[in-house]
Amino acid sequence: MKADPATCREFGQWIGRRSLLVGAATAGLGFLSRASFAQAAFRPDREDGPVLVSVFLRGGADALNIVAPYGEDAYRRARPTLGFGGPKGSAPNGRALDLDGLFGLHPALEPVLPLYEEGRLAVVVACGSGDETRSHFEAMSAMERGLGSSEKGEASGWIARHVNQDPGRGGPLRAVAVGATVPESLRGAVGAVTFSGVADYRLDVPDAEESKFRSLLRNLHEGEDTMAAAGAKTLEALEKLRSSDPRRYRPGHGAAYPSTGIATALRDVAYLVKGGFGLEVAALESVGWDTHVAQGAATGWQANLLKELADGIASFFQDLGPKSDRVVLTVQTEFGRRLEENSGFGTDHGHGGFMFAFGGPVQGGKVYGRWPGLSPDQLVGPGDLAVTTDYRTVLAEILERHVGCPDVSRVFPGRSDGRLGLIRA
Numbered sequence: 001m002k003a004d005p006a007t008c009r010e011f012g013q014w015i016g017r018r019s020l021l022v023g024a025a026t027a028g029l030g031f032l033s034r035a036s037f038a039q040a041a042f043r044p045d046r047e048d049g050p051v052l053v054s055v056f057l058r059g060g061a062d063a064l065n066i067v068a069p070y071g072e073d074a075y076r077r078a079r080p081t082l083g084f085g086g087p088k089g090s091a092p093n094g095r096a097l098d099l100d101g102l103f104g105l106h107p108a109l110e111p112v113l114p115l116y117e118e119g120r121l122a123v124v125v126a127c128g129s130g131d132e133t134r135s136h137f138e139a140m141s142a143m144e145r146g147l148g149s150s151e152k153g154e155a156s157g158w159i160a161r162h163v164n165q166d167p168g169r170g171g172p173l174r175a176v177a178v179g180a181t182v183p184e185s186l187r188g189a190v191g192a193v194t195f196s197g198v199a200d201y202r203l204d205v206p207d208a209e210e211s212k213f214r215s216l217l218r219n220l221h222e223g224e225d226t227m228a229a230a231g232a233k234t235l236e237a238l239e240k241l242r243s244s245d246p247r248r249y250r251p252g253h254g255a256a257y258p259s260t261g262i263a264t265a266l267r268d269v270a271y272l273v274k275g276g277f278g279l280e281v282a283a284l285e286s287v288g289w290d291t292h293v294a295q296g297a298a299t300g301w302q303a304n305l306l307k308e309l310a311d312g313i314a315s316f317f318q319d320l321g322p323k324s325d326r327v328v329l330t331v332q333t334e335f336g337r338r339l340e341e342n343s344g345f346g347t348d349h350g351h352g353g354f355m356f357a358f359g360g361p362v363q364g365g366k367v368y369g370r371w372p373g374l375s376p377d378q379l380v381g382p383g384d385l386a387v388t389t390d391y392r393t394v395l396a397e398i399l400e401r402h403v404g405c406p407d408v409s410r411v412f413p414g415r416s417d418g419r420l421g422l423i424r425a
Contacts, residue, residue: 006301006346007290011059011136015287050361050402051273053282053329054159054185055262055309056144059289060136062302062347063336063354064385066109067125067367071102074374078340082297082347094298099123100367107298108306111314115358119365120317120324122422124355124394126369128335128387134349136290139334144184146392146412154413156188158392159281161411162399163189171278172234173201178265183283198246198268202238214239237277246271255319262286263312270319273327280403289333293344313358325360328402328423332356332391339374339383352385355394361402361424368420390415397423 007015069075070086084106085091087098096104097113103125105113115121131142131149138150146158154161163175167190175192177183186192195201203210217235249271257263265284272279286309295302309331317324332355337347352372357364372378372386380386392412399405401423409415 006293006344007059007288008136008292008349011290014058014136014140048276048326049278049280050404051279051282051327052398052403053266053269053284053327055329055331056140056183056185056283056285057289057305057309057331057333058136058140058285058287059291059333060139060335060337060349061289061305061333061353062291062295063125063333063352064339065295065297065302065347066106066306067099067123067354068096068104068106069102069125069371069374070096070104072374074339078374080341081345082295082341084297102371103367106303106306108303109310111307111310112358115314115317116365120358120360120362122357122362122364122366122368124357124368124389124420124422126352126372126385126387127332127355127389127391127394128351128353129391130387131335132351132381134335134351134381136334136349141184143332143334143391144187146185146395148390148392148414157183157185158395158411159185159283160187160189160192162403162405163192163281165406165410167191169280172237173272173277173279175281175283176269176272176279177283178268179283179285183285185283197264198241198271201241240275240277244275251315251319253318253321255315257315257319258308258311260308260312262309263315266312266316267319270316273320274323291337292342292346292348295341295346317358328357328359328361328398330355330357330394330398336385339379339385350384351380352387353391355391357394357398357422363422363424366422368422389420393418393420394422397421401425 065082068084070084076083082093084094084096084104086096086104094107097107097110098104112121129143129149131139133139133150142150144157145154147153159175173193175186175189177186177194180196182194193201203213251257257267269282288305291302320327333353336350336353338350342348370388372388392415396408396412396415397419399411400408405411
C-alpha cells in the first residue's frame, strides 16, 4: 500500500515499513499456521461465547469531526471550512447528526445512527492515552501494548495478555486478526491467527493432494495428550471451514456488505461468530486517517472513510441479528487532531480522541466521558483537546464484564480502577 501524498512523512514511513513486512510474510507462508497447532488445549465451552471486535483507525482520525461538539462556539470558530452545525441555524459545511444537544455524529455516519437510537452504540468523548508525542509510531505502539503512554513497559499486546491468561480457553480461531500483518495488540498471543481473509485459512496444498495430506495430519494428531487434542481440533475447524466454504457465505437478515476492506473483514468476522468457531477476540484495522490536507467536511476524504466504516458496521450488526447480543465492537484511533483547521483545509496531529462501543451488551444511546471544553485555557499542548477518559478504562470494562477476563490488571498494568458503566450488568 502506498502512502497518500497528503499524509505526513512519518505515516508514509509507517505504511512503507508495513508493506515490506507484508511481502516478507507472504513469501514465508507454510501449509498452515503453525501457531494454531501450538495452542495447548481446547475446551469447547466458548464456541458460542462473548466476542470482542476491535477496529483500529490508523492515522489519528479527527475525533472533533467524527463526534462534533457543534454546541461549542469555539469549535465552529476554529473550523470555518470543516466544522459542522447542529440541527438548527446556519450550517454551511453540513449538519451533524444530533446525539444530545451538544454533540453530533459526522453526517457520513448516518448508517449507524439507528444503533445509537436503539441503545446499541455508546460514544465516549475526550478519550485516549496519556502519550503526548503526537507521533503515529509511538502512539499506536503504546495503545496496542495497552500502556498509558509511550514509556517503556510491556512488549506484548493487550489482547495477547488477555488470551494468555487462559490459553486453553476457546477454539483454534479464538483470537484472529484480519489484516496484512500481525497487529501489536496480538503480539505474543498463544494460538493467535492472522489472515487477509478467512478463506485463506486452509491447507495450502494442491487440491489433488489435500485429502491425502489431511489424512496424514489426522494420523499425526491421534492420541489423548493436549497437543494431539489441539491438533485434532484445528483439523476439525479446517474441515468445518472447507465444508461451509466462507467464499459462499450468505449474510443473514438481508444484510449486504459493500466491497470495501473493512466491510469484507467484518463479513469474515460475522461468518466466524455465526459458525461457532470459538472466536473470542478479533482485531481489525482501517488505514488512511492522516488527513493533513483537503480533509473535507460533509463530503471528501474523511467522509468517504467514515461512510465505508459505517456501512460495514451497519451491515455487520444486521447480519448478526440476535447474535449481536454476544458481540461488542469497539472503534478507536491513536490520537485526535488539533482543534484549529490548518491552511491546507485539513487538521494536524492532536491529542484527545474518541471511542465507540457497539453491540447488544452495550448500554448505549448515551455520550460518556467528561467534556473538558475547547476554550484556550481548556486546551492542552499547541491547542488540542484534553484527554479525560483513559482508553483502557473502556477496554478493561468490556474485557471484565463482557468477555470474562480473569484478571484485567494483568492486561493493563498501572491503570487506575474505574468504570464508565457502558456494559450492561
